[in-house]
Amino acid sequence: MATVEHCLYCFEVLSANLEKRGPLSLYQVQASWDDYPKGLEDDAASIPSLDDKENESTSSETHTAARPALAVPRNPAVQRLSSRDSSSSSGISTPASASSTSLSPSTANTTPSSSTPSFVPVGQHPRHTSQRASNTSEFPVFVTWNTISTSSASSHDKTLRGCIGTFVAKPLVEGLKSFTLHSALQDPRFPPISIRELPTLEVSVTLLTDFETCKDAMDWELGIHGIRIYFYARNRSFEACYLPDVAVEQGWDKEETIISLMRKAGWGGKREKWREVGDMKVVRFQGKAESVGYEEFRGWKEWVAKGTEGK
Numbered sequence: 001m002a003t004v005e006h007c008l009y010c011f012e013v014l015s016a017n018l019e020k021r022g023p024l025s026l027y028q029v030q031a032s033w034d035d036y037p038k039g040l041e042d043d044a045a046s047i048p049s050l051d052d053k054e055n056e057s058t059s060s061e062t063h064t065a066a067r068p069a070l071a072v073p074r075n076p077a078v079q080r081l082s083s084r085d086s087s088s089s090s091g092i093s094t095p096a097s098a099s100s101t102s103l104s105p106s107t108a109n110t111t112p113s114s115s116t117p118s119f120v121p122v123g124q125h126p127r128h129t130s131q132r133a134s135n136t137s138e139f140p141v142f143v144t145w146n147t148i149s150t151s152s153a154s155s156h157d158k159t160l161r162g163c164i165g166t167f168v169a170k171p172l173v174e175g176l177k178s179f180t181l182h183s184a185l186q187d188p189r190f191p192p193i194s195i196r197e198l199p200t201l202e203v204s205v206t207l208l209t210d211f212e213t214c215k216d217a218m219d220w221e222l223g224i225h226g227i228r229i230y231f232y233a234r235n236r237s238f239e240a241c242y243l244p245d246v247a248v249e250q251g252w253d254k255e256e257t258i259i260s261l262m263r264k265a266g267w268g269g270k271r272e273k274w275r276e277v278g279d280m281k282v283v284r285f286q287g288k289a290e291s292v293g294y295e296e297f298r299g300w301k302e303w304v305a306k307g308t309e310g311k
Contacts, residue, residue, distance in 0.1 A: 002205040005030045006172075007292035008300060010143055010180040010203045015297075017181060018195040024304075026135055026173050032304050138169040140208040140285075142243065143179040145193065147200050148293060161201065162187035167208065167228065167241075176205065199298075204291035206243060214282040217258050217275075223248045225284040229261055232278040233269060240265035244287045258282075 009029045016023035024032075142165025146158040164183040166175070180203075185192040193201070214220055220227055228241035240261050247257040259274050267277070 001288035002207050002290035004290060004292055005033045006176060006205045007203050007290055008033065008297055009176055010205060011198075011201075011292065011294070011297040012301075013177050013180045014184050014193070014203075015195075015198060017185075018193075018198070026176065030135075032307075033300065036300055036303055135172050137172050139172060139175065140167045140169055141165050141172070141175040141179055142206045142208070142287075143176070143183045144204040144206070145184055146202045146204070147197070148202050149200075158202070161193060161197075162190050165206070165208075167211075199294050202291055202293045204289055206287040206289040208285050208287050210286040212284050214284050217280055217282050218254050220254070220282065220284040222254065222257075224286060226287050227257070227261065228283045228285070229258070229265065229280065230282075231262070231265075231267075231280040233267055238262065238265035238267055238277075243289075244285075245289075 005026070009024075009026045012023045012029060142163060144163040145161040147161045149157045149159065162183040162185075164187055165179050170178070208226070214227075217229075224244060226242055226244040226246075228239065230237065230239045232238070242257065242261055242264075246252075247254075250257075250260075252260065255274075259271055262269075262274055262277070267274075269277070
């Protein structure tokens with residue numbers, strides 16, 4: 001599963017590239033994140049000392065009332081999840097602009113190496129997890145950059161800024177580093193991200209799992225599976241993919257999702273004739289995503305820099 005550390009590493013790789021310096025390794029990012037306070041230093045004040053306990057009333061009721069409740073550690077990932085849940089009515093987690101881009105056919109596929117095909121899905125909506133995959137594991141991986149616009153005090157709008165990945169399993173460190181730079185600097189739909197844009201960005205990492213060939217075009221579940229389609233029409237082949245959250249964000253049913261994906265692939269046939277294309281193949285998969293905004297990256301990075309200065 002993707003983690004906060006994976007996202008921090010993507011920010012570190014991109015910012016280092018733009019600043020012409022060497023990035024921290026993923027291991028270094030993970031080790032520092034383990035030590036990063038995450039707000040815990042303020043929680044000590046909420047824990048009663050032994051002296052406090054001696055001064056408390058012997059009455060169990062009084063003792064219970066006098067003891068302050070232990071504070072809950074302010075884990076940034078939990079904070080982001082809570083804030084998104086409480087702000088769901090404002091549309092914070094729905095990248096409308098990015099999703100509208102997904103309706104357009106993909107242009108050239110970007111390939112990190114000659115043997116690794118790449119694809120450009122959009123419309124990602126992060127799911128949070130703290131489970132860490134081994135750095136030696138191999139995963140198909142997608143890296144998505146969104147621009148976050150604070151147009152008003154109550155809403156944040158996401159606009160797709162770049163998204164490239166691969167369905168070929170890659171060593172985790174290699175995949176994250178490669179597709180961080182490809183999605184930020186070589187997505188054919190956008191100009192390269194500049195250093196001045198960093199404060200406006202959010203990065204999402206999706207690790208793909210559980211690939212299965214569908215029995216038919218409807219053999220997948222909305223909100224659970226992403227899909228990749230292949231088909232033939234007018235003597236040419238087509239293919240395209242959507243990550244798991246696109247259909248839900250757009251409010252599509254399965255048929256609408258398939259037709260939209262066919263349009264993305266470049267098919268221009270009549271909507272009601274989509275079932276008539278040849279050799280339709282659908283592969284379903286699941287994607288475990290995590291996302292981090294620049295402000296959280298900057299806070300962690302400044303903490304790391306202070307620690308380094310003290311050595």
